[in-house]
Amino acid sequence: MTIKITLTTAEADTGPFDLYSNVDAFMSSFDVDITQGQLLAGYTTSDAPDGTTIVRVQSKGNCTSYVDIPLVLISYQFTLFSGIDCPAACSAAASRIFM
Numbered sequence: 001m002t003i004k005i006t007l008t009t010a011e012a013d014t015g016p017f018d019l020y021s022n023v024d025a026f027m028s029s030f031d032v033d034i035t036q037g038q039l040l041a042g043y044t045t046s047d048a049p050d051g052t053t054i055v056r057v058q059s060k061g062n063c064t065s066y067v068d069i070p071l072v073l074i075s076y077q078f079t080l081f082s083g084i085d086c087p088a089a090c091s092a093a094a095s096r097i098f099m
Contacts, residue, residue, distance in 0.1 A: 001050050003071060005057065006042040013062045015039075020056040022068075023049040029058075 005019070015036035018029040030047045039057065048055065058066040 022054040
């Protein structure tokens with residue numbers, strides 16, 4: 001599954017980092033040697049195991065602390081209209097949703 005992890009702050013002596021999933025009780029890393037800069041900028045990976053709900057970001061090196069980050073699922077629902085006037089269909093759908 002694809003996830004994006006963004007750290008808002010990190011101490012100077014942290015990193016590089018390995019990423020773990022709660023799927024296997026944080027036993028084996030799914031990404032390794034991620035830099036502090038990558039995580040601060042927003043690191044995207046498609047290597048997270050399916051079913052992951054918590055990612056452990058584990059520093060290795062001088063500092064070996066970690067943080068567990070619960071994932072927030074973002075889903076989108078799309079309705080495609082075919083053969084009819086889209087603005088009219090979208091307006092009708094919107095009025096049904098907000099009534």
